C-alpha cells in the first residue's frame with residue numbers, strides 16, 4: 716500500500732508479484748484542499764507465460780523454434796502451480812527453465828546450454844523466473860519439507876538426483892547438498908519467521 720503524496724502525475728510500482736491482482740485508488744491535493752478518493756481500479760500482473768511471450772522475440776533464441784518450446788515448459792510449470800504441485804514446479808524452473816537463461820547472471824555472457832542468446836533478453840526474463848521461484852518457496856514454507864536435521868542427514872551427499880532430491884534438502888536441485896542449499900534454506904527460514 717502506498718500512502719503518501721507525490722508531485723508527479725504518474726507512479727510506477729515495483730516488486731509486484733506475477734499473476735496477482737492489485738487494487739488502486741488515488742486522491743489529489745492542492746495546497747490545503749484535497750479531492751475525494753477516486754473509484755477503485757484494479758489490474759492483474761502478467762503470468763510468467765504472458766511475460767515471456769510478450770518480452771521475448773523468437774530471434775532472441777538460439778533457434779527461433781525454441782520460443783514455442785520455452786513457452787510450453789512455462790505452461791507446464793503454471794499448470795503444476797495451479798494444481799498445488801509446488802515442488803515439481805520448482806524443480807522444473809530450477810533444472811530446466813532457469814538454466815536456459817542464466818549465463819549472463821552467472822558468467823556475464825550466455826553460456827553453452829542457454830537458449831536465449833542475448834543478455835538483454837536474459838536480463839528481462841531471468842528476474843521474473845527468480846520471482847516465481849521466490850513465490851513458490853514462500854508458498855511451500857521450507858520447514859514443511861525439510862528441517863536442519865535433514866540437512867545433517869544429507870550433508871555433502873552428491874547423488875541427490877537418485878534419492879528424491881536428498882529428502883528435499885537439495886534446494887537448488889544441483890544434485891548435491893552443500894553450502895548453497897544451506898544458504899537458500901536460511902534465507903527462507905528467516906523470512907518465514909518474520
Ligand SMILES: [Ca+2]
Pocket residue numbers: 813814815816817818826827828829
Ligand atoms: Ca545456462
Ligand SMILES: [Ca+2]
Pocket residue numbers: 884885886887888889890891892893895896
Ligand atoms: Ca544443491
